[in-house]
Amino acid sequence: MISVGVLGATGAVGQRFVQLLAGHPNFELSVLTASKRSAGKKYRDAASWRLEVPFPEDVGDIIVSDTTVESLKKVDLVFSALPADLAGEVEMQCAKAGIGVCSNASTYRMEPDVPLVVPEVNADHLGMIDLQRDKGTDGFIVTNPNCSTIMLTCSLAPLRTFSFSDIKVATMQAISGAGFEGIPGMAIFDNLIPYIGNEEEKMERETLKIMGTFDGAEVQNAPFSVSACCNRVPVIDGHSMSVWIDIKDQVEKVEKAFRTWKSTLPDLPTLPEKSVDYIDLPDRPQPRLDRMKGKGMTVSIGRVRPGIRYQAMGHNTIRGAAGASILNAEVICDRDYL
Amino acid sequence: MISVGVLGATGAVGQRFVQLLAGHPNFELSVLTASKRSAGKKYRDAASWRLEVPFPEDVGDIIVSDTTVESLKKVDLVFSALPADLAGEVEMQCAKAGIGVCSNASTYRMEPDVPLVVPEVNADHLGMIDLQRDKGTDGFIVTNPNCSTIMLTCSLAPLRTFSFSDIKVATMQAISGAGFEGIPGMAIFDNLIPYIGNEEEKMERETLKIMGTFDGAEVQNAPFSVSACCNRVPVIDGHSMSVWIDIKDQVEKVEKAFRTWKSTLPDLPTLPEKSVDYIDLPDRPQPRLDRMKGKGMTVSIGRVRPGIRYQAMGHNTIRGAAGASILNAEVICDRDYL
Amino acid sequence: MISVGVLGATGAVGQRFVQLLAGHPNFELSVLTASKRSAGKKYRDAASWRLEVPFPEDVGDIIVSDTTVESLKKVDLVFSALPADLAGEVEMQCAKAGIGVCSNASTYRMEPDVPLVVPEVNADHLGMIDLQRDKGTDGFIVTNPNCSTIMLTCSLAPLRTFSFSDIKVATMQAISGAGFEGIPGMAIFDNLIPYIGNEEEKMERETLKIMGTFDGAEVQNAPFSVSACCNRVPVIDGHSMSVWIDIKDQVEKVEKAFRTWKSTLPDLPTLPEKSVDYIDLPDRPQPRLDRMKGKGMTVSIGRVRPGIRYQAMGHNTIRGAAGASILNAEVICDRDYL
Amino acid sequence: MISVGVLGATGAVGQRFVQLLAGHPNFELSVLTASKRSAGKKYRDAASWRLEVPFPEDVGDIIVSDTTVESLKKVDLVFSALPADLAGEVEMQCAKAGIGVCSNASTYRMEPDVPLVVPEVNADHLGMIDLQRDKGTDGFIVTNPNCSTIMLTCSLAPLRTFSFSDIKVATMQAISGAGFEGIPGMAIFDNLIPYIGNEEEKMERETLKIMGTFDGAEVQNAPFSVSACCNRVPVIDGHSMSVWIDIKDQVEKVEKAFRTWKSTLPDLPTLPEKSVDYIDLPDRPQPRLDRMKGKGMTVSIGRVRPGIRYQAMGHNTIRGAAGASILNAEVICDRDYL
Known part of the structure; x- marks a missing residue:
């Protein structure tokens, strides 16, 4: 068992981390940090648990720590659910102190030597950890993308063999993406x-890095353009998106790609049976009906039509945040970076 | 005062017609039709009024008629809120009986000699009424487009002076568009x-006819393409859409077009001060805050960004249905077709 | 025209005051106050208008003032939409400076010489203004009750002729009652x-004062008990409540009382034709369908059953707050207290 | 393993039965019935699965049968999710054919020799099965109450030791209670x-039977009165209720009863650790946060206040319908009636 911590454990994404890590077969939740206001309290009392899943009683007695590197001495790995403005300093301190950091924060995502990873898409980018270590960092920082970018890039994974240069995506994003009080x-x-502040820019920028090629030294951005219109809609969980991609091939070929594509990752606890699931019904995917597929880790696809147009949807705080980060950590462990 | 009737007066669009016509300065509501089940009842009892606006008591005592041409002897003009499968026969009978028909039904929209009109965009298409009369119809049939198409074409009116060939539109449509029980x-x-069944096809087809040129004999479709992704969202009233249009000009020029464009129509009761209103705020238009602008007849625009991308929104059962049809009738009267 | 101001004009209730006062036949809106952050801005810019009704452009250019008595020199009457913790000091200063204060804040509601008024129920309590003046206050403070209490007491007005001693009320209150950010x-x-914090206590306490008898010197509380269970429900506007009242008479008599009761107030701009409206349908009142009756000032009643049980509903920010306060002011003017 | 069937397996409650029975340790799902329209299809195709939980693939290949006793030859026990108007005939035929029937339908609930059971409250009423058998029925019919009645009676179980005579309950019921299309x-x-049609009558009637005493021959209704006001609110799952009960004892004693009460049932697969859970927080229970406690079988209680008033809440299609019926079956098996 690897001893792990969660930074910012009382927020919307932090609670998802705790929920998903409670009972994880390889990671043992031992440190939960939050703001000074919560430090010293039992997690049970500090969290004011607001997920629809009952509170994981097993971790309720953990005493919440202040979000400092000192609190994290006993962990080998931390998951960061910190807001971007707080994440920078403490994540870097952790990495320098020899702790592995899997971060959901946007702070370091675009740094040249920080992997921005969706494992089914670009697990090879984890090679950048070596670049970090070459510079003397004992730990590492690995980031996962913005929630809507994860859904988009997962949906693009099966389409890599096609030729395209232009993507337009209109998102309809759930309110949980803005945090409990957002x-x-x-x-x-x-x-x-x-x-949604900065969301379109993130989708347009992060997608190109993730889909880019890493040659062991740097990432060459993917050679296509992304244009996003981001909308917040009254849905609790699950980001939907209508996507146009200028693939000239037939609808049937694209559908087949969605149906048959499989990730090449090994069996991992958080990896769903299908990372991409094509639903062959006229009115799907729908957030309330499909977001929990693959325990919230499956990106559902539907309605491939000429254009090429299709619909994609996934659970934004599981597949799009906490679950993504935990899957990153599982791949990192599998590849012996920790 | 022109004596008018409403076909299908108890449904979601029918009730909007009644609400908007009660107190209209030029149209006097005298016949309300519905299914046999409702015929013979007072409208007050038959309607089971379900709009958020209080019931217009003045018309409550009208006895609901069966939806037949015989019921409409005393009217000069009817507004049709019938479902497409019922509209065909009775609308044609009315037109042949010398009654003007302003229809929200899709049945005749694509007929070569039936005007499909958004007055601010293509009032000149009303010239097709002459084609109908040349064929011996005493009355006429004039249609308004599908609700989402109206919002789109209104937003395109100010952009006609730009060069473009490709439009992509992702809609987020309100539930009232599917009727009370939909x-x-x-x-x-x-x-x-x-x-949304058939909605994408309607937007792609109707937009080209509306934006096409009418030479007195036939409509030449507009020379661009439209690709739509239609989504139903949990909003009561107000269809939103994220639009891409391949205008190469600068954002500022497009914004200016939205800000300065004015319809050339004369002053009419249902014509809002601004048919298109550009909102200079970062997070607008929003359905709940903007749908009642111009008494529900204004299409609000916002967020012009490179791409060109923008957001459009309008009230689907007023601007997008009943109000659109009434505005058509006002222009028809103004042009002495009735 | 009487020159009036609104204290706290940018919040949820403050915006309702502005909406209802724009165009009022007797009151001229001349001062709008808000927090220091907004002071100095045009109301148009400071308000970030969030009502579903379009912004009243006429008052958009009023420069927002700081919430101090100095800002209010030119007004004779102020409406207070301040939070309870801010209302105390400035309302008292206004009253002492000769300004009439109609307050929606809870601060002074239970003070022995401050009228807590629902005009249809206890307009005679306005006589307490004389008590205030006897103590040397040139202006006055008159309060309206908590929103849910207003609905309850309006519904009790027609039942005063019955004998009862015990009321139980379960409320289902709209989210606008907690403010825009609440x-x-x-x-x-x-x-x-x-x-809902303090709400049950307010209903239980305020109802007894309002329904009490004022003998010119003090209020004798009403001789019955009220027990409330307050629930917040996902409704935007409109507080509903299921009420039990231990009237032993027949359902028909109670229904008749609801149907026939009329307020004895004179004709006033904000007084609806029916302050209490009994809806004779099995499934009403419903917030979305009935809250705008009487321009939001009518309390709708339905479903009188043995018990006696009934359902009441009214618009919480109009009937239950801003409109209530404005109606108070109209009665005050009518009775020459100003 | 006992072979079981579900009558009406495609509706809202039917799908909950299937979800809860898939993987049940003692019951093997072997027959699923529906209307003629669905008969002959795979359940996968007939169900158009609409629960938020992913479809249980294991039972997807079961061929849906027509809802007749002939379809049920191979089962020992059926769960009925039929509407009341269809349930009567087929349930009786099943019972006569030797099949045990655990029914969620209201048809037989008030029959003198049919147990109406919430196991934690009145498992002894199952003794009525003997009465049925005495009359020559080889199988049996056992019913569970209406959903809101189950929440109420579970909440009353810990209060039986107190003296009381009058209960008033205002419900706020979820939309799933009306079925998918309701x-x-x-x-x-x-x-x-x-x-909610008939709901108040059901609560008032069924509660007295459930809380009544069964002497081996007949049930003596409980000696108190119940008065209900039933409201439908925009919540997906989870019925809430504000309850008044005229217990004269102190709040602390009632709270203690809720905290310490335990069911005397043996360990059963569907019995939650706590059938009644008192939540010691000021603003609970809440449907979205608490409905899945005890896998949806726990009734959560909160806010005991003088009056005595309290709030109760439970999952209406699990605790209030399918789960209730399955728990009944487990107790029936445990007591060797099958």
Whole structure:
């Protein structure tokens, strides 16, 4: 068992980390950090648990620590659910202190020697850990992308063998993506908001790095363009997106690619049977019905039509955040970086 | 005052017609038709009024008629809120009986001699009424487009002076568009449905006719393509859409077009001060906040970005259905077709 | 025209005050106050208008003032939408400076010489203004009750002629009652919260004062008990409540009382035709369908059953807050207290 | 393993039965019935699975049968999710054919020799099976109550030692209780409906039978009265209720009863660790956060206050329907009635 911690364990993504790590076969949850206000309390009391899944009683007695590298002495690996403005310093300190960092924060995602990884898509980018170590970092920082970018890149994985140069994507994103307190009820009931700060830029930038080629020294960005329109919709969990990709081939070939594609990763606890699942029904995927497929780790695809157009959907705080980061860690362990 | 009727007056669009026509300065509501089940009842009792606006008591005592041409003897003009499968026969009978028909049904929209009109965009297509009369029809049939097509074409009106050939549009459509009984609560709460039957085809087809040129004899379709992804979202009223249009000009020029464009129509009761309103805020338009602009007749635009990308939104049962049809009738009267 | 101001004009209730006062026949909106952060800005820019009704452009250019008595020199009357913790000092200063204060804040509601008024129920309590003036206050403070208490007491007005001693009420309250930022979307989607801070106490306490008798010197509390269970539900506007009242008479008599009761107030701009409206349908009142009756000032009643049980519902930010306060002011003017 | 069937397996409650029975340690799902329209199809295709939990693939290949006793030859026990108007005949035929029937339908609930059972409350009423057998029925019919009645009676179980005579209960019930198609989105978004057909009568009637005493021959109804106000609210799953019970004892004693009460049932697969769970937080229970406690079988209680008032909540299609019926079956097997 590898001893792990969660940074920012009381927020929306932090609670998902705790839920998914409680009972994990390889990772033992031993440190949970939060703001000073929560430090010293039992996690049970500090968390004010707000997931629809019952509280994992086993970890309820862990005393919440302050979010500092000192609190993390006994762990080998930390998962970071910190907001971007807080993540920078403590994540770097952890990495320098020999701790592996799997971060959901955006701070280091675009750094040249930090892997931005969706394992089914670009696990080879983990080779950048060697670059970090060459520079004297004992631990490492590995990041997962922004939630909507994860759904998009998973959906693109089966399409890599096709020729295309232009992607347009309109997202319809769930409110949990903004955190528990992020969006007032009055702002989103009977409504949608056609704006999510920085989200379009993240999708356009991160997708190219993830789909890019890593030659052992640096990433060459993928040679296509991405244009995103991001919308917040009144859905609790599950980011949907309508995607156009200028593939000239027939619909049938694209459908077949979605149906037959399989990840080449080994068997891992958090890897679903199908990372990409093509649903052969006229009105799917739908967030409430499909987001828990593969325990929330499957990206569901549907409605391939000429254009090529298709619909993709996945659970934003599992596949798109905490689960993504944990899967990264499982691949990292499997490849003996830890 | 022109005596008018509403066909299918008890449904979602029918009730909007009644609400908007009650108190109209030029049209006097005198006949309301519905299915046999409702015929003979007072409208007050037959309607089971389900709009958020209080019931217009003035018309409550009208006795609902069966939906036949015989019921409509005393009217000069009817508004049709019938479902497509019922509209065909009775609308044609009305037109032949000398009654003007302004129809929200899809039945005749693509007929070569039936105008498909959004007045701010192609009021000149009303010239097709002459074609109908040349063939011996005393009345006429004029149609308004599908709700989402209306929002799209209104947003395109200010962009006609630009050069473009390709439009991609992802819609997020309100549940009222499917009628009062259309979508079970269990199907759409905490969910979205990436499919609306026939909607993408309608948007792609109708837009080209509306934006086409009418030379007095026939319509030449507009020379661009439209590709649509239609999604149903948990919003009561107001269709939103994220639009890409391959205009090469600068964002500023497009924004200016949206800000400065004005319809050339004369002053009419249902014509809003601004048919297109550009909102200069980062997170708009939003359905709940903007759908009632211009008494529900304004299409709100926002977020013009390179691409060109923008967001459009309008009230689907007012601007996108009943109000659109009434505005058509006002223009028809203004042009002395009635 | 009486020159009026609104204290706390940018919040949820403050915006309702502005909406309802824009265009009022007797009150001229001349001062709008808010926090220091907003002071100096045009109301148009400071408000970030979030009502579903379009912004009242006429008042958009009013420069927002700081919430101090100095800002209010030119007004004769202020409406207070301040939070309870801020209202105390500035409301008292206004009253002492000769300004009439109609307050929605809870601060002074239970003070012995401050009227707590629902005009249809206890307009005679306005006589307490004389008590205030006897103590040297040139202006006055008049309060309206908590939103849910208003609905309850309006529903009790027609029942005063019956004998009863015990009321039990379970409320289902809209999220707008907590202000624009009050309840996170994540907290209330697909959920309800069986707790609203202090609300049960307010209902139990305020109802007895309002229904009490004022003998010119003090209020004798009403001789019955009220027990409340308050729930927050995912409804935007409109507080519903299931009420039990131990009236031994027949259902028909109670129904008749609801149907025939009329307020004895004179004609006033904000007074609806029916302050209490009995809906004779099996499944009403419903918030979305009935909250705008009487321009939001009508309390709708339905389903009188043995018990006696009934359902009541009204618009919480109009009937239950801003509209209530404005109606108070209209009665105050009518009775020449200003 | 006991071979079991589900009658009406494609509806909302039917799908819950299938979900909960797939993988049950003692019951083997072998027959699924539905309407003629579905008969002959694989359950996978007939169900159009609409639960938020992924489809149980193991049972997907079962061929759906027509809902007749002939289809059920190979089962010993059936669970009935039929609507009340269809349940009567086929359930009786099954019982006469020697099959045990655990029914969620209301048809036979009030029959003098049919047990209406919530096992934690009145498992002894199962003795009525002997009465049925005395009359020559080889199988049996055992019913579980209406969903809201189950929550209420579970919450009353710990209070039996107190003296009380009057219960008032205002429910806030989830839309899943009306079936998948039961409530249009337009009817319940931003709304609530203060009426559920027959629900108040069921709660008032069934509670007294369940809480009554069975002397081996007949049930003596419980000696208290129940008065219910039933509301439908926009919540997907989870019925909440605000309850008044005229217990004169102190709040602390009632709280203690809720905290310490334990069912005397033996360990059974569907019996949760806590059938009644008192949550010691000021704003609970909440449907989204608490409905899945005890795998959906726990009734959560909170906010005991003078009155006595308290809040109760449980999952309406698990604890309140399918799970209740399965737990009944487990007790029946444990007591060797099958």
